Amino acid sequence: MASRRKFIRSAALTSFSLSSVDLLAGRNSSPQKIKNNPVVVSTWDYGIKANVGAWDILGKNGRALDAVENGVKIAEADPLCQTVGYGGLPDRDGFVTLDASIMDEAYNCGSVSCLQYIKHPISVARLIMEKTPHIMLAGEGALQFALANGFEKMDLLTPKSRKDWMEWLKSSKYSPEINIENRKYSKENDPMPGGPENHDTIGMLAMDASGNLSGACTTSGLAYKMHGRVGDSPVIGAGLYVDNEAGAATSSGVGEEVIRMVGSHLVVEYMRSGSAPAAACKKAVERLVKMNPVKCKSIQVGFLALDNQGNYGGYSIQPGFTYAVKSQTVEQVFKADSFYK
Numbered sequence: 001m002a003s004r005r006k007f008i009r010s011a012a013l014t015s016f017s018l019s020s021v022d023l024l025a026g027r028n029s030s031p032q033k034i035k036n037n038p039v040v041v042s043t044w045d046y047g048i049k050a051n052v053g054a055w056d057i058l059g060k061n062g063r064a065l066d067a068v069e070n071g072v073k074i075a076e077a078d079p080l081c082q083t084v085g086y087g088g089l090p091d092r093d094g095f096v097t098l099d100a101s102i103m104d105e106a107y108n109c110g111s112v113s114c115l116q117y118i119k120h121p122i123s124v125a126r127l128i129m130e131k132t133p134h135i136m137l138a139g140e141g142a143l144q145f146a147l148a149n150g151f152e153k154m155d156l157l158t159p160k161s162r163k164d165w166m167e168w169l170k171s172s173k174y175s176p177e178i179n180i181e182n183r184k185y186s187k188e189n190d191p192m193p194g195g196p197e198n199h200d201t202i203g204m205l206a207m208d209a210s211g212n213l214s215g216a217c218t219t220s221g222l223a224y225k226m227h228g229r230v231g232d233s234p235v236i237g238a239g240l241y242v243d244n245e246a247g248a249a250t251s252s253g254v255g256e257e258v259i260r261m262v263g264s265h266l267v268v269e270y271m272r273s274g275s276a277p278a279a280a281c282k283k284a285v286e287r288l289v290k291m292n293p294v295k296c297k298s299i300q301v302g303f304l305a306l307d308n309q310g311n312y313g314g315y316s317i318q319p320g321f322t323y324a325v326k327s328q329t330v331e332q333v334f335k336a337d338s339f340y341k
């Protein structure tokens with residue numbers, strides 16, 4: 001998909017409005033707005049492919065919640081995407097364990113952590129949200145829930161990821177790599193220049209034509225993590241948060257640091273206080289760096305935000321964090337500004 005379109009990267013990231021109308025038509029459990037221009041944003045270059053799945057829904061005036069689920073499923077199913085879903089890099093014991101979360105415009109949310117053998121953890125998270133009295137299911141219980149609800153059990157470890165893991169076993173050195181700048185995700189670029197990433201997440205945020213926001217976040221987490229390790233992605237408020245009255249945010253990067261600061265919720269709160277999306281992400285990153293300046297020199301964390309007017313932006317600790325945008329007028333990958341240049 002990427003090769004069929006011309007994507008322009010902007011060196012400095014700015015957020016801009018795609019909708020000027022904010023007409024609130026009543027407030028109840030699911031606030032409604034009218035006449036907004038739909039938009040979807042998602043983390044990293046591979047978001048451009050996933051956004052197409054979201055746009056299949058948004059472009060037909062569908063619901064943001066359906067859009068984000070449909071969108072991230074593209075990354076989950078793609079074996080070339082070694083940081084999400086099927087084909088994700090395993091933990092140090094060779095198990096692919098997945099984390100995912102989803103949240104709608106009315107604070108409904110669901111998540112799944114350390115889930116094995118299921119290709120689409122995001123759909124399990126949605127089912128937990130819609131069909132159980134709970135928000136999060138983990139590990140074996142999550143697997144049993146998925147199987148009982150018709151999800152198919154499959155081996156998620158692809159030959160390529162198995163090979164990479166076997167190679168890693170030779171040193172067994174646990175070391176989350178900072179994203180490799182300027183790599184392009186595409187079939188033509190596999191393997192990616194500079195070597196494989198060993199962690200990333202697809203976080204996706206959307207606003208639909210009704211002006212409602214939703215978000216989804218899904219990952220195989222940090223490669224070669226301890227078995228049972230859970231990152232920020234399934235933790236509501238850390239890897240994902242959506243508040244129709246302010247905006248939505250998601251994160252990628254070393255999840256332990258994002259959990260520590262409840263990062264996505266913080267970004268949303270900064271937007272509520274008046275910050276534009278990129279500025280809100282910047283404030284959160286600055287706070288993170290202040291909390292742990294030494295560690296932040298050698299790790300990546302990036303935030304992506306979408307406010308309830310359709311403005312978007314991102315910011316990261318290290319250079320190289322990108323995000324993809326799709327709307328009626330934009331289809332583009334942007335490079336976020338960063339704390340370190």
Ligand code: ASP
Nearest residue numbers: 199200201221231253255
């Ligand atoms: N945040 C993910 C985790 O910690 C990994 C990433 O996005 O890089 O599991």
